[in-house]
Amino acid sequence: MATVVFRVRSKANKNVSIKVRLLNGKTTDIELNTGFTINPKDWSETTNRPKQNNAVNKQIFSDLKKLESFIFENLNKDLGNGILIDAYWLENTINECFKRVEKTDTGLVTNHIQYIIDNASTRKVKGRKNLGLSKSRINSYVNSKNILAEYQKHLKKQIHFFDINKSFIDKFSNWLIKNKKYSINHSGDQIKNLKAVCLDAEKDNIPVNTYVKNIEVFSESNEDRFIVTLSFAELEQIRTCKEIKTAGLINARNWMLIGCEIGQRGGDLLNITKDNIRYNNGNMYLDLIQQKTNKKVTIGIVNPHIIDIIKNHFPYPISTQKLNVHIKKVCELAEIDEMVEGKKWDEKTKRKKLDFYPKHELVTNHSFRRSFATNYYKKMQTSILIGITGHSKESLFLQYINEREDKDANANLFIKMWEIMNKETEVKDEDKPSQLNVV
Structure with missing residues (x-):
C-alpha cells in the first residue's frame, strides 16, 4: 500500500524545505522537495504537518493536503497505465498539482520540439554535408508541436518524455484518428515525429521512457492510397x-x-x-x-x-x-x-x-x-x-507510384542480357581459326 509522508530535515531557526516522501511496496521510495518552506518550530512532529498557528501555516497545511490527494489520485491512474513511477514522475506530479511546470523544463516534449525548431539552421542531418533542416521539415515540427499542445489541453497535463509509453502512443494515435479525424498518413507522421524528438532528446542526455525505441510508425497501405496523375x-x-x-x-x-x-x-x-x-x-x-x-x-x-x-x-x-x-x-x-x-x-x-x-x-x-x-x-x-x-x-x-516490383520484368531482362552475352561469345568463337589435329 502506498504511503505519502511530509517532513522537514533540519532544526535550524530559519525556513527550511518541506519534503515529501512516497513509498510504494519494496520498489518505490522517493523523496523530493515540495517547494514549500517553513520554520521548524512551526512544524508538528506528531502530525507531520504545519502547526495551524497562523494564516500562512494554515495555507501550507491546506496545500500539503491537496498535494497528498493529488499524488494518490495520479499514482493509481498512472500505475494502471503502466507509467514508470520514479523521481521524475513525482517531480512532475508536484509541479502539475500547483501548475508550476516551467517553460524551460527540458523534460517537456513540446519544449524540446521548440529547441529543435530554434536551432534548425545549425542542426546536422544524416546523409547530408550541409547543416540545417529543410523548410518543410521545420513546418512539420511546428505542426507537431501545435498538435501536442492541443493534446495536452485534452489531457489537462503537460507531456514529459517519461510519459511516452505504449499506452500513451495507443491513446494518442486513437485521439488523432478518431477525435481529430486526421488521415492515417497525417496521424502516422505525428507518431513518427514524436519518436524522432524522443530519440533526439535521448542523444542530449535527457531521460526518456525506454519504450520510445519500440514505437512503431504507420501509414496507409498501398491499397488505401489514392494517386492522381495526368497521362x-x-x-x-x-x-x-x-x-x-x-x-x-x-x-x-x-x-x-x-x-x-x-x-x-x-x-x-x-x-x-x-x-x-x-x-x-x-x-x-x-x-x-x-x-x-x-x-x-x-x-x-x-x-x-x-x-x-x-x-x-x-x-x-x-x-x-x-x-x-x-x-x-x-x-x-x-x-x-x-x-x-x-x-x-x-x-x-x-x-x-x-x-x-x-x-x-x-x-x-x-x-x-x-x-x-x-x-x-x-x-x-x-x-x-x-x-x-x-x-x-x-x-x-x-x-x-503505387506499383509493385515486377519480378518477371527483372527475370526477362536477365534472360535477354544472357542471350546477348552468349551470342557475342558464339560470334567470337566463330572468328577463331579452326585447329587441325596433327597426327
Missing part, C-alpha cells in the same frame, strides 16, 4: 486547349507542363529560374538542388514543347496555393473530368472526404511529380527515373 494524352489535351486564355491560367499551365516533365516537388519546381538552365552540345539541361534531400539533380529536357516554353514562355513566379487553384481551373477547361476516387477537403467537417470526384478537382502540384514517375515507368530504366526524382531506392519509388 501523356491528358497533358496533350491540356497543352492544346484553346479555352485557356487568361495570363494567370496560361502561366499555371506552363508550370504544370514543365512539372510533369521534370519530376520535382512543387517547391523545387517553383524555385526554378532561367539560371537553372544550361546547354551542352546543343542539348538543354536543368540543374537544381532538391530542398528536402539536398541532392543535386540534372534533368535532360528533350520534349520540344517544354523546350519552347523554357526558351520563349518561361512562367513567372507563383505561390503553391495559387498554383493549386489555377491548375484545377486549367484541367476543368481542358475537360479532365474522368470520375476518380480520391480525397477532397470538406468545409463542413474541415477534413478530407473520400469519394468519387471529377479528376480536375483533385489535381494538385504534387500530381506533376507523380505523373512524371508514373508516365515514364517501364518506358525508361527505373534507375534513371530515381536519379531524377531523388528517391533513395527503387522500393520507395515503386511505393510512390
Whole structure:
C-alpha cells in the first residue's frame, strides 16, 4: 500500500524545505522537495504537518493536503497505465498539482520540439554535408508541436518524455484518428515525429521512457492510397486547349507542363529560374538542388514543347496555393473530368472526404511529380527515373507510384542480357581459326 509522508530535515531557526516522501511496496521510495518552506518550530512532529498557528501555516497545511490527494489520485491512474513511477514522475506530479511546470523544463516534449525548431539552421542531418533542416521539415515540427499542445489541453497535463509509453502512443494515435479525424498518413507522421524528438532528446542526455525505441510508425497501405496523375494524352489535351486564355491560367499551365516533365516537388519546381538552365552540345539541361534531400539533380529536357516554353514562355513566379487553384481551373477547361476516387477537403467537417470526384478537382502540384514517375515507368530504366526524382531506392519509388516490383520484368531482362552475352561469345568463337589435329 502506498504511503505519502511530509517532513522537514533540519532544526535550524530559519525556513527550511518541506519534503515529501512516497513509498510504494519494496520498489518505490522517493523523496523530493515540495517547494514549500517553513520554520521548524512551526512544524508538528506528531502530525507531520504545519502547526495551524497562523494564516500562512494554515495555507501550507491546506496545500500539503491537496498535494497528498493529488499524488494518490495520479499514482493509481498512472500505475494502471503502466507509467514508470520514479523521481521524475513525482517531480512532475508536484509541479502539475500547483501548475508550476516551467517553460524551460527540458523534460517537456513540446519544449524540446521548440529547441529543435530554434536551432534548425545549425542542426546536422544524416546523409547530408550541409547543416540545417529543410523548410518543410521545420513546418512539420511546428505542426507537431501545435498538435501536442492541443493534446495536452485534452489531457489537462503537460507531456514529459517519461510519459511516452505504449499506452500513451495507443491513446494518442486513437485521439488523432478518431477525435481529430486526421488521415492515417497525417496521424502516422505525428507518431513518427514524436519518436524522432524522443530519440533526439535521448542523444542530449535527457531521460526518456525506454519504450520510445519500440514505437512503431504507420501509414496507409498501398491499397488505401489514392494517386492522381495526368497521362501523356491528358497533358496533350491540356497543352492544346484553346479555352485557356487568361495570363494567370496560361502561366499555371506552363508550370504544370514543365512539372510533369521534370519530376520535382512543387517547391523545387517553383524555385526554378532561367539560371537553372544550361546547354551542352546543343542539348538543354536543368540543374537544381532538391530542398528536402539536398541532392543535386540534372534533368535532360528533350520534349520540344517544354523546350519552347523554357526558351520563349518561361512562367513567372507563383505561390503553391495559387498554383493549386489555377491548375484545377486549367484541367476543368481542358475537360479532365474522368470520375476518380480520391480525397477532397470538406468545409463542413474541415477534413478530407473520400469519394468519387471529377479528376480536375483533385489535381494538385504534387500530381506533376507523380505523373512524371508514373508516365515514364517501364518506358525508361527505373534507375534513371530515381536519379531524377531523388528517391533513395527503387522500393520507395515503386511505393510512390503505387506499383509493385515486377519480378518477371527483372527475370526477362536477365534472360535477354544472357542471350546477348552468349551470342557475342558464339560470334567470337566463330572468328577463331579452326585447329587441325596433327597426327
